[in-house]
Amino acid sequence: MSKTGVLLLSHCGYSFIEEVISNAATRGLESFVLSSLPLSANNHRIQELQEKSAWFALSQTHALTWQDVEQVMQELAVQGYHIVCCLSVWEGYRTLMAKANQILGIADMEPAQVELLLNKYELRQQLHQVGLSQVDCVLLDEHTWANLQASSKPAFVKPVTGIASYGTFPLTADKSWQDIEKIQSEIATDLTYRSIFSANRGFMAEDYIAGQEFSFEIIAVDGEMFVVAIHEKVEIDESGSAVLENACVTPPIHLDEVQLQKARAWTAQIFQELQLQWGCYHLEARCYNDRWEVIEINPRVGGALISPSVSILTQGVSMTQLWLDNLLYQKPEEKLQQKARLANFDLGTETYQPSAMSSYFRVYFAKPGRISAIKQVNCCLEPDLVQVSLKTGTEVVEMAREVFLGQVLWAIPQNKTNELLPKLIIESRNAIQVDYE
Ligand SMILES: Nc1ncnc2c1ncn2[C@@H]1O[C@H](COP(=O)(O)OP(=O)(O)OP(=O)(O)O)[C@@H](O)[C@H]1O
Ligand SMILES: [Mg+2]
Structure with missing residues (x-):
């Protein structure tokens, strides 16, 4: 060995x-x-x-x-x-x-750069100061919470550092400061997630960002960034105390050539400003009236099925593979090869080679209750990948975060996307069916 x-x-x-x-x-x-x-x-x-x-x-x-x-x-x-x-x-x-x-x-991100991206309050302030964000934000306590609730400006609440959409929700009249305290005590007992929140940076609120949501899968090689994929979130559910991101498609369906170029230029500006030279990123953003706003920049590969979804687009290279290669191939001639490969995937640029395939995936979340049966139902297209993470008999408890049940990925030939995608978006809602006792 x-x-x-x-x-x-x-x-x-x-x-x-x-x-x-x-x-x-x-x-x-x-x-x-x-x-x-x-x-x-x-x-x-x-x-x-x-x-x-x-x-x-x-x-x-x-x-x-x-x-x-x-x-x-x-x-x-x-x-x-x-x-x-x-x-x-x-x-x-x-x-x-x-x-x-x-x-x-x-060569990798510097630890301080990671810390900045993980601190959504500091990041927002920095982007705001240089004109790359128009969104105001405030750290929450009982006082700032009350002021915000009394104002008419729509606001969104989230932990300063968080994942899995834990405690992320629009600040509406039916919510109270006690809801934050409840989520904090829930976090304290969540053995898997509590360490993420251990820096105890508390909660923040920021202006509600309207618009369609996208994620940009980005690899940076020695100061040059490449947008390997853009996933459009075609369904989002804001009804509970965690925003659930249900279904994604790539390449995006609501961005034309000109909008893609603008989006690409905007991400490059953000990377330039933050001096992000190396690494793998999952940048989440919303677009409204042709204006982009960052939701957050994750210094890592995207969750759910983002990595295998990229693999469909690139016909064989997953996002985790691209990330590993980013760390492995750093000699001058290797960097050139990596850049040339990434340039082919880079949406919104002249080097972009359109993919022969589209990818669509849906994530299924569990509801509270005891699962009595899980079954898979066929759609208009055979799935490429099916993952079910909970079993019959599992007792799901109410949580202020995503509780994954499973996820399914479909590869759609590009020339069939217009015909199949609308059907698939609807049919896939029931591709995994769960009964609760
Ligand atoms: N200011 C905002 N206005 C409107 N919606 C927002 C805002 N901030 C976040 N959201 C919504 O809430 C979701 C979760 O927020 P965010 O990505 O900051 O949290 P997270 O816990 O890191 O999520 P995840 O790890 O699931 O990506 C976003 O994908 C977006 O849909
Ligand atoms: Mg997020």
């Missing part, structure tokens, strides 16, 4: 580890996995990850710390292993990954 590999940081036994291990293997590399302790119901993940990786370590708690990563890097070195780079798709470990890469001499 080769002793050269990639250090992968897994959160509670997950974080797309199988996908990234297989990406590393296609580049002839082993995988060294460091995982935080899985929840007791998922203890089977320990053995599974042990079997799938060349080297495995487990931390004592549900969240990794820098000490854990540092210690593992030392142990691997002592045992004669060579780490070529570090990767983690879990947002809570993005700073640890950046620190590890800094030590390994691999």
